[in-house]
Amino acid sequence: MSYGLDSSYPLERIRADFPILAQMVRGKRLAYLDNAATTQKPRAVIEAISRYYETSNANVHRAVHELAERATTQYEGARDRIARFFNAQREEVVFTRGSTEAINLVAYSFLRPLLKAGDEILVTGMEHHSNIVPWQLVAAERGASVLAAPVLDDGSLDFEGWKKLLSERTRFIAVVHVSNTLGTVNPVAEIIREAQARGIPVLVDGAQAVAHLPVDFAALGADFYTLSAHKLYGPTGFGCLLGRRERLEAMPPWHGGGDMIKTVSFAGSTWAEPPYRFEAGTPDMAGAIGLAAALDYVEALGLEQIAAQEHRVLEYATPRLREIPGLRLIGTATGKGGILSFVLEGAHAQDVGSILDMEGVAVRTGHHCTMPLMARYGVSATTRASLACYNGEDDIDQLVAALHKAVRLLRS
Incomplete structure (x- = not known):
């Protein structure tokens, strides 16, 4: 199933429910994409x-x-x-x-x-x-x-x-x-x-x-x-x-x-x-x-609505990441959830994560407590971006721009 970006999804209202998302990180807007590690907490909680x-x-x-x-x-x-x-x-x-x-x-x-x-x-x-x-x-x-x-x-x-x-x-x-x-x-x-x-x-x-x-x-x-x-x-x-x-x-x-x-x-x-x-x-x-x-x-938000938004963002993100030179996605199963693990050719995941952090993008790097799986794919670590209800295409745009910068810096 293909999900087009949905202007009716109340993304900005949802973001306003999460106080931590309003802050700047390294002088940049925070694009929080480390939700598989932990999600942020709404004001109600x-x-x-x-x-x-x-x-x-x-x-x-x-x-x-x-x-x-x-x-x-x-x-x-x-x-x-x-x-x-x-x-x-x-x-x-x-x-x-x-x-x-x-x-x-x-x-x-x-x-x-x-x-x-x-x-x-x-x-x-x-x-x-x-x-x-x-x-x-x-x-x-x-x-x-x-x-x-x-x-x-x-x-x-x-x-x-x-x-x-x-x-x-x-x-x-x-x-x-x-x-x-x-x-x-x-x-x-x-x-x-x-x-x-x-x-x-x-x-x-x-x-x-x-x-x-x-x-x-x-x-x-x-x-x-x-x-x-x-x-x-x-x-x-x-x-x-x-x-x-x-x-x-x-x-x-x-x-x-x-x-x-x-x-x-x-x-x-x-x-x-x-x-x-x-x-x-x-x-x-x-x-x-x-x-x-x-x-x-x-x-109150509805799990179906959350899942649909995450799938829309995932479908928006996947082809954009594939356009980045030397990027290899790890995990492309049909019907997968909102997780994007990848490696950049010639770059260590920790270095990639550090550059993304300087651009306000929070991701996870490492083996993600799945060392046997890393061995299965012949890598020591990946960079992982993961989605939640408050993520949108602007988070992906920020991630992609930061990755292009990482490619330039790591290969210069």
């Missing part, structure tokens, strides 16, 4: 967090005074909001510090007790390190192994190659929904169907998906789905594990401490029901409230 600290700050679940009641109501109300947004039961929403902690929770609490020598964990060659290393750790401990399905030249998953790796030894499947380096949107529904036919549990890493695609946890059918608030216009250091209720009920605690128990004695302890079983200690109340406010903001 900032104000929701500030309002909580100014009016309702108290520990939750532990006291009967007015502030504690307010804090608990807002905190648990945030869980309800998150559950509605992703069509999950509230008991299926476990609060974590982000996708990384959510994946580790599943690795240690769910998978580790099930693994035995010779078992296999199947991932893909485009996974973020946080969806590789936890599986390697528990696999090494149990004598199991981690297999990676191949990635095709255009950045899409070799689905037939993935299916060939399925066997009676496959104990668990983990797959990224949207690649943070390539923008590839994986066929997670098909993967889940293949897994379910064989009785294999599936975790989907949704960190890069939830700000761009609608996610219906109940309909998707995954056993686990992870997300990070800061990639969804929410605060840093907060996220969620969405887990099937029956899976969570069968899992032991991972962290021990306050608020995750039913009873405690020196003879032994018993555990609270999910999700509280996995939420030891004083939680991040402001993080939950901030994510709920971010979901309100995204829902």
